Amino acid sequence: MEVFRSCDTVYLWSGAEIYGADGGDASSAGDKAADQAEKTEGAADSDAKPSTTTSDRHISIQTKLEGLEVLVDLNGAGRKSCPLCPEEKFKACYSHKLRRHLQNLHWKVYVEFEGQMMCICHLPCRNLKPSLSGDQASGRHVAHYHCVVCSVTIARKTDMISHLKRHVNKGETEASYSGSSDVQYEEPAPSGQPYEIMKELGTNVQLLPNHTTPQKSDTYFNRKMKTNRQLVFCSLAVLAEERSPIECLDAFGATGIMGLQWAKHLRSAVKVTITDISDTCVKMIKENCELNNIRVDGGSRGPRGPEVATSEVEGTPIATVEVVKMDANVTMHLWPFDYIHLDPFGTAVNYLDAAFRNIRNLGIISVTSTDTSSLYSKSPNVTLRHYGCHIIRTEYYKELAARMVVDTVSRAAARCNKGIEVLLAVALEHFVLVVVRVLRGPTQADESTKKLRKLVHCQWCEERVFLKKGNMVDETLPCNCHGSMPGKTAVQLGPLWSGPLFNTGFLRRMLSAAVKHSMDDIQPLVKTLICESDCTTLKSLVHGSSALSNQVECGVVIKTLKSGEESGQAEQSGKRKSGEESGNVLKRMKCEASLDHPPFYYSIHRHSIRGMNMPKLNKFLQYLTEAGFRVSRTHFDPTGVRTDATLEQFKSVLTKYSVPTNTSVPQTSVSMDKTL
Numbered sequence: 086m087e088v089f090r091s092c093d094t095v096y097l098w099s100g101a102e103i104y105g106a107d108g109g110d111a112s113s114a115g116d117k118a119a120d121q122a123e124k125t126e127g128a129a130d131s132d133a134k135p136s137t138t139t140s141d142r143h144i145s146i147q148t149k150l151e152g153l154e155v156l157v158d159l160n161g162a163g164r165k166s167c168p169l170c171p172e173e174k175f176k177a178c179y180s181h182k183l184r185r186h187l188q189n190l191h192w193k194v195y196v197e198f199e200g201q202m203m204c205i206c207h208l209p210c211r212n213l214k215p216s217l218s219g220d221q222a223s224g225r226h227v228a229h230y231h232c233v234v235c236s237v238t239i240a241r242k243t244d245m246i247s248h249l250k251r252h253v254n255k256g257e258t259e260a261s262y263s264g265s266s267d268v269q270y271e272e273p274a275p276s277g278q279p280y281e282i283m284k285e286l287g288t289n290v291q292l293l294p295n296h297t298t299p300q301k302s303d304t305y306f307n308r309k310m311k312t313n314r315q316l317v318f319c320s321l322a323v324l325a326e327e328r329s330p331i332e333c334l335d336a337f338g339a340t341g342i343m344g345l346q347w348a349k350h351l352r353s354a355v356k357v358t359i360t361d362i363s364d365t366c367v368k369m370i371k372e373n374c375e376l377n378n379i380r381v382d383g384g385s386r387g388p389r390g391p392e393v394a395t396s397e398v399e400g401t402p403i404a405t406v407e408v409v410k411m412d413a414n415v416t417m418h419l420w421p422f423d424y425i426h427l428d429p430f431g432t433a434v435n436y437l438d439a440a441f442r443n444i445r446n447l448g449i450i451s452v453t454s455t456d457t458s459s460l461y462s463k464s465p466n467v468t469l470r471h472y473g474c475h476i477i478r479t480e481y482y483k484e485l486a487a488r489m490v491v492d493t494v495s496r497a498a499a500r501c502n503k504g505i506e507v508l509l510a511v512a513l514e515h516f517v518l519v520v521v522r523v524l525r526g527p528t529q530a531d532e533s534t535k536k537l538r539k540l541v542h543c544q545w546c547e548e549r550v551f552l553k554k555g556n557m558v559d560e561t562l563p564c565n566c567h568g569s570m571p572g573k574t575a576v577q578l579g580p581l582w583s584g585p586l587f588n589t590g591f592l593r594r595m596l597s598a599a600v601k602h603s604m605d606d607i608q609p610l611v612k613t614l615i616c617e618s619d620c621t622t623l624k625s626l627v628h629g630s631s632a633l634s635n636q637v638e639c640g641v642v643i644k645t646l647k648s649g650e651e652s653g654q655a656e657q658s659g660k661r662k663s664g665e666e667s668g669n670v671l672k673r674m675k676c677e678a679s680l681d682h683p684p685f686y687y688s689i690h691r692h693s694i695r696g697m698n699m700p701k702l703n704k705f706l707q708y709l710t711e712a713g714f715r716v717s718r719t720h721f722d723p724t725g726v727r728t729d730a731t732l733e734q735f736k737s738v739l740t741k742y743s744v745p746t747n748t749s750v751p752q753t754s755v756s757m758d759k760t761l
């Protein structure tokens with residue numbers, strides 16, 4: 086009984102039933118369903134081991150009504166219990182009444198998904214939380230459905246339909262989560278439950294049942310971070326083209342999905358190290374390596390030196406990954422790396438100093454911050470404590486968060502006499518990703534710190550401009566709100582990063598890597614970033630003149646060489662890159678550096694005029710371009726417009742091409758006169 090008292094609730098997942106009762110109810114319906122499935126006796130024995138197979142579904146998921154009837158021998162004599170209801174809810178009855186109960190209650194309200202019927206379940210799968218004394222809380226069990234894709238339990242039918250639609254939109258099907266029949270698991274999870282198999286980018290990982298709640302499971306996994314993982318992978322693939330092999334670090338492994346994707350797809354071009362402080366995570370990472378046929382080079386190690394390619398020794402493993410149980414700060418202080426990815430649970434400010442301590446010259450550091458409450462100015466006291474910045478809620482709050490993270494990264498690099506070049510800064514709903522290249526030397530550090538400035542923001546019209554040294558606040562803003570409005574309207578925010586947030590050439594090579602590795606999900610996002618970095622629209626990109634031939638791919642121009650002589654020069658430059666690596670990278674950085682895109686953006690809905698129908702967004706971009714301004718869309722806001730025009734010029738163009746909403750009033754009045 087102690088085994089079940091440690092769980093204090095009932096879990097059903099992918100057909101593996103775990104039943105627990107505080108009173109030792111030997112006649113419960115869950116025990117009878119388990120007896121029927123496994124053909125065993127002794128239902129009252131609470132120490133029986135649960136099934137660990139992941140291919141079996143829950144008994145409430147059937148294809149036909151006969152599937153429910155098969156669970157109970159309706160042709161036999163005597164009273165029988167319902168397999169989907171507890172004994173206290175539906176007492177044992179005869180076959181004709183039980184058949185009517187199954188048809189009218191459980192089967193009548195099913196939810197269909199790809200031929201599978203998810204019937205309503207009344208078993209104690211969603212018990213109330215236990216009390217502090219450890220006893221099961223009293224109360225009725227909630228009727229629910231078991232998802233055929235991810236095995237989650239949802240109470241309402243409409244919520245289950247919406248849940249399945251999200252699976253379809255993400256491309257997640259039953260095959261992505263069902264366990265492979267040829268993979269055997271010898272031991273269950275620590276909670277006594279089976280593992281869940283998830284496949285992403287051709288990489289399989291095992292997940293614990295509570296992988297979405299870090300408080301209940303050490304191995305945290307978030308499916309919404311798929312875009313983040315693909316962007317990080319593409320940035321690493323671009324660095325692998327510059328130098329090979331590169332030593333990369335996934336500082337917070339959890340399930341190890343990111344490091345395994347690096348090793349599985351880039352093979353010998355990378356030497357992957359995955360670290361985590363949790364014993365459960367390290368064990369899970371090693372099991373996931375075996376699941377993907379990747380050799381584990383675990384344990385403590387000495388100073389890193391030239392390593393022999395161990396992936397070719399045995400012949401069977403496709404790659405080698407080093408798994409280390411160590412704190413991230415200690416790992417980054419001990420060994421140097423070419424690529425470091427920081428993705429802690431929350432803010433990453435506690436690990437930036439250690440990351441810049443041993444990063445190699447021209448290496449790349451990617452930082453993922455998920456503390457959206459402090460980044461999006463919902464907790465200003467936490468923002469000031471972690472990032473040392475003062476911000477308020479504005480229409481451009483997402484770019485404000487990205488520039489604040491880059492500011493923190495730049496100050497951490499300057500403390501180590503290093504500068505940064507921002508390659509990519511993305512702020513989506515649930516995370517902020519910043520990818521920077523490290524430039525060694527105090528001169529580079531000084532150049533980076535010069536781009537850290539205060540931002541002057543007008544709280545009335547939301548005009549904004551970076552404050553230059555020696556300027557008065559009221560003289561900086563181009564608006565006249567400080568003179569026409571009573572009191573002070575301007576406020577200083579920051580300090581923030583005032584330089585560019587994107588590198589056009591790096592983004593183009595990321596797009597090529599995304600196409601090469603069939604990452605269709607992030608290609609539209611990368612194309613938007615390319616246009617945003619140049620502050621131009623797709624049409625001007627396509628029709629722009631260039632000395633190189635323009636090869637249009639999916640609406641984005643990819644520059645290619647024309648003649649064979651130029652291709653020969655390219656091959657020679659490629660040979661030269663292996664000899665003079667750092668020099669060529671610096672030259673490429675100067676060639677790829679485009680004009681600085683205008684900081685921040687304006688929302689067309691925020692500045693629309695009341696009583697006027699504003700033009701379509703694409704038409705409005707064309708009008709601004711014809712007026713002589715640089716303009717582009719932004720990934721930060723679907724209604725945002727990035728332009729070098731001031732707010733007054735922006736509003737004048739918007740007013741010029743807006744149409745009054747009451748243009749149809751005279752026509753209606755004439756028609757009314759005719760009827761009269």
